[in-house]
Amino acid sequence: MDKKSKSTKRLQAAKEINRIVFEYYMECSQAKSQGIPVGWMPPMNGAIEIFYAMGLQPVFPENWSPVCAAFGLAPKNFEISENMGYSIDLCGYLRNIIGYVHGPIETSQCILGNLPVPDFLLSPGGGCIPVMKIFHALERRFPDAAVFRADLPQVALHDIQPHHIQYAVQEIQRLISFLEKTTGRKMDYDKLEEAVALSDKACALWDEIMSYRRYKPTPFSAAEIGIMFVMVTRQGTQIAVDFLEKVLDELKDRVARKQGVIPEEKIRLFWDNIPLWYNLGLFNYFEEMNGVVVAETYSTAWSIRLDAEDPIKALALKSLKSYPLVSCVSMENRMDSIIKACKEYSIDGVIFHRNKSCLPITLGQMDIKRRLEEQLQIPSIVIDADHMDERNFFPAQFRNRADAFMEMLLAKRKATS
Amino acid sequence: MMISNPIVGFQQAYETSSQILSRIHGQGQKLFGYFCTYTPVELLVACGYLPVRIMGGRGKAEQCYRLLPEFICPFMKRSLERAMNGEYHFLSGIVQSYSCDAVCGCQAVWKNNFPDMSLYSISLPYNSNPQAREFYIAEFKNFIEKLGQPYDPCFQEKLRQTNELYRHVRQAVLNLFDSAQSGFLDISAEEKWYAVQAGFVIPPGQYLELIHRMIQQKKEIPAGQKHSIPVIVSGSEIGHPDILTYVEKTGGRIVWDDHCTGIRSFEPAEGSGDDPMEQLADRYVKRSPCASRSRAEDRWLRWEKKLHHADVQGVIFVLQKFCTPHLSDIPYFKEQLKKRGIPAIVVEMEESWEVSGQIRTRIDGFLDMVQGKNG
Ligand code: SF4
Ligand code: SF4
Numbered sequence: 001m002d003k004k005s006k007s008t009k010r011l012q013a014a015k016e017i018n019r020i021v022f023e024y025y026m027e028c029s030q031a032k033s034q035g036i037p038v039g040w041m042p043p044m045n046g047a048i049e050i051f052y053a054m055g056l057q058p059v060f061p062e063n064w065s066p067v068c069a070a071f072g073l074a075p076k077n078f079e080i081s082e083n084m085g086y087s088i089d090l091c092g093y094l095r096n097i098i099g100y101v102h103g104p105i106e107t108s109q110c111i112l113g114n115l116p117v118p119d120f121l122l123s124p125g126g127g128c129i130p131v132m133k134i135f136h137a138l139e140r141r142f143p144d145a146a147v148f149r150a151d152l153p154q155v156a157l158h159d160i161q162p163h164h165i166q167y168a169v170q171e172i173q174r175l176i177s178f179l180e181k182t183t184g185r186k187m188d189y190d191k192l193e194e195a196v197a198l199s200d201k202a203c204a205l206w207d208e209i210m211s212y213r214r215y216k217p218t219p220f221s222a223a224e225i226g227i228m229f230v231m232v233t234r235q236g237t238q239i240a241v242d243f244l245e246k247v248l249d250e251l252k253d254r255v256a257r258k259q260g261v262i263p264e265e266k267i268r269l270f271w272d273n274i275p276l277w278y279n280l281g282l283f284n285y286f287e288e289m290n291g292v293v294v295a296e297t298y299s300t301a302w303s304i305r306l307d308a309e310d311p312i313k314a315l316a317l318k319s320l321k322s323y324p325l326v327s328c329v330s331m332e333n334r335m336d337s338i339i340k341a342c343k344e345y346s347i348d349g350v351i352f353h354r355n356k357s358c359l360p361i362t363l364g365q366m367d368i369k370r371r372l373e374e375q376l377q378i379p380s381i382v383i384d385a386d387h388m389d390e391r392n393f394f395p396a397q398f399r400n401r402a403d404a405f406m407e408m409l410l411a412k413r414k415a416t417s
Numbered sequence: 418m419m420i421s422n423p424i425v426g427f428q429q430a431y432e433t434s435s436q437i438l439s440r441i442h443g444q445g446q447k448l449f450g451y452f453c454t455y456t457p458v459e460l461l462v463a464c465g466y467l468p469v470r471i472m473g474g475r476g477k478a479e480q481c482y483r484l485l486p487e488f489i490c491p492f493m494k495r496s497l498e499r500a501m502n503g504e505y506h507f508l509s510g511i512v513q514s515y516s517c518d519a520v521c522g523c524q525a526v527w528k529n530n531f532p533d534m535s536l537y538s539i540s541l542p543y544n545s546n547p548q549a550r551e552f553y554i555a556e557f558k559n560f561i562e563k564l565g566q567p568y569d570p571c572f573q574e575k576l577r578q579t580n581e582l583y584r585h586v587r588q589a590v591l592n593l594f595d596s597a598q599s600g601f602l603d604i605s606a607e608e609k610w611y612a613v614q615a616g617f618v619i620p621p622g623q624y625l626e627l628i629h630r631m632i633q634q635k636k637e638i639p640a641g642q643k644h645s646i647p648v649i650v651s652g653s654e655i656g657h658p659d660i661l662t663y664v665e666k667t668g669g670r671i672v673w674d675d676h677c678t679g680i681r682s683f684e685p686a687e688g689s690g691d692d693p694m695e696q697l698a699d700r701y702v703k704r705s706p707c708a709s710r711s712r713a714e715d716r717w718l719r720w721e722k723k724l725h726h727a728d729v730q731g732v733i734f735v736l737q738k739f740c741t742p743h744l745s746d747i748p749y750f751k752e753q754l755k756k757r758g759i760p761a762i763v764v765e766m767e768e769s770w771e772v773s774g775q776i777r778t779r780i781d782g783f784l785d786m787v788q789g790k791n792g
Binding site for chain 1: 483484485486488489515517518519521522523525526528529530538540542543544548549551552555556559709710712713714738739741742744745746747748749751
């Protein structure tokens with residue numbers, strides 16, 4: 001077991017996603033020369049559809065971090081930010097991106113190019129603390145960029161009240177005014193409606209794609225998590241919809257042919273928390289023992305619908321819901337969605353990634369673990385690691401725990417079959 | 418409780434808060450817990466509750482690891498540990514105001530493990546524009562409604578009185594710190610720490626009386642002490658005063674602090690507005706910023722004023738280990754301080770709050786260096 005490894009992918013769509021990733025980052029690199037204003041923003045909110053409707057280039061620094069991890073750029077970035085005084089105990093996304101903008105942004109030889117310097121920043125209040133602090137640091141690093149100080153109620157899904165929606169709606173309207181003023185481009189509300197409709201379509205397709213995981217054998221595993229890239233960076237565009245339709249067709253075909261991920265699928269697993277971006281090969285590790293990671297937490301973030309008839313409200317609701325869906329802000333939902341997934345996907349065991357880099361998703365795992373055991377008698381293991389920083393991942397320890405866990409699940413399966 | 422020496426009173430109130438609060442609870446008073454000083458305690462008092470700040474203090478963290486990861490601040494670990502030991506059985510409910518990820522997630526853990534407690538959240542805006550203020554008020558009203566309290570004229574009057582009471586309390590504490598910093602009140606950092614902590618558990622009216630008495634007992638700081646090294650201490654919750662005492666014993670004089678067991682949460686004493694809810698919202702919009710809810714630059718504005726007036730020669734950041742909001746602001750502060758030629762040191766504390774040999778050596782070395790630098 002290595003500290004770093006790449007996952008083996010089976011879907012044809014995996015090749016297509018590589019092209020989409022490449023094109024997206026090329027688009028980012030070329031935006032400046034084409035006179036397209038560039039704005040950096042946090043993920044999982046309703047601003048992306050606004051950007052695409054106004055012809056602006058969205059850039060997601062948080063999403064750049066997995067790229068850095070996958071291409072081995074993260075250690076250098078960590079070194080830079082840690083030398084600046086950022087503690088090793090801070091989220092790896094924060095340490096990576098702050099290091100990147102203070103160093104390699106102008107020099108790195110990444111095949112995906114480099115992120116373009118922002119013309120404006122959508123600096124959030126709400127969401128998690130590391131993301132908020134990342135943007136505060138970016139404001140300092142790019143003093144010429146205009147700053148939109150965004151605000152969003154942090155509220156559990158079942159607690160959302162009309163005044164939360166009203167405030168989120170006002171924030172979306174304030175953002176549009178800011179963008180119009182900063183970029184000189186006018187919002188075309190027909191285009192916005194179109195972008196929201198496309199976003200809704202992508203979410204509906206996403207849900208449908210996820211539902212195919214209930215088949216045995218499952219047509220795809222968490223090793224294909226890369227397809228989520230379109231949900232992060234291309235929501236509100238035809239690119240996402242076209243790609244997801246292709247994925248869906250491929251899955252239908254695989255299910256019809258009963259083509260699974262491995263020759264003999266014996267154990268179905270669920271992965272909680274962000275994957276190890278520098279070691280997606282970990283998902284394949286279980287396959288050696290006839291186990292497949294059928295589902296994961298992260299995909300729930302896109303399980304929402306948007307009403308294109310009222311696009312501003314739809315984006316306000318999307319902004320209010322996305323982050324709480326996967327974090328401790330809405331623990332009950334998080335718990336319920338894992339329980340639901342375990343039932344729907346006939347999960348045999350759950351892997352909890354206790355992620356040193358992400359407190360908001362790690363907190364509450366022990367409660368979820370207990371509930372899974374009590375309510376569904378589903379066993380689980382806890383893996384100590386970090387989604388960005390390989391220094392916090394110990395392969396031997398992982399292997400010991402995972403081997404024992406898989407042996408137990410296999411014995412259980414044998415006893416019941 | 419009638420204690421002639423207020424300092425002793427504060428210390429006792431803090432040390433025996435569990436017993437005192439249990440007794441108060443037994444007498445029929447409803448108690449409500451909160452973690453963060455951004456929580457509008459005025460609303461709780463006006464709704465008939467005694468607000469009690471949940472504190473970590475110092476001690477062991479053992480049981481809490483059944484529910485929490487190791488990489489969370491001692492404040493949250495210890496609070497949960499204490500709750501698991503039954504030390505907060507008297508609370509009817511808890512409210513959190515999304516101060517940071519740790520508090521938000523821990524509140525959810527409490528919710529799962531203490532089903533008898535009602536748990537509420539107040540989402541506070543990060544901005545201060547008119548929409549944010551309106552949202553503040555809507556969220557406050559939403560909270561009292563959840564507590565079963567309509568926003569009627571009778572409640573408005575109660576809130577007006579409570580705002581007034583807290584204005585006096587905060588002003589009194591600000592005066593106390595002011596007197597201490599200007600050298601007119603001989604009070605140690607430890608005593609100030611107890612004075613602040615006690616305010617988180619004693620009913621506000623009673624607390625106000627004790628603070629007044631403390632100020633009246635003022636005595637000028639001995640001349641020799643005034644020659645010690647003026648430093649600032651900054652951080653989040655300081656769980657035990659030993660670290661502050663050590664700084665003073667080693668030659669430091671804490672002339673100002675920016676942590677949430679110090680002066681930070683008391684500024685400003687009041688807000689303005691046409692009705693009590695507006696005044697309350699205004700007060701919390703304007704309150705001294707904490708790293709968890711603001712930009713380092715906004716905090717620095719407040720620091721600059723202080724650095725201008727007090728002859729600060731060094732800064733000691735006393736942080737809870739794994740405290741993301743404060744750790745994230747360190748590079749900016751260090752850079753600004755460096756530009757002004759003011760050295761700084763970061764000390765990270767565990768749940769024992771033990772001032773270990775290593776910490777002592779670092780503080781000794783730091784203060785020696787500062788002294789050497791300033792002749
Ligand atoms: S990984 Fe977790 S802590 Fe880090 S930025 Fe994302 S949500 Fe925040
Ligand atoms: S601000 Fe820091 S010390 Fe306070 S609860 Fe959050 S992480 Fe803990």
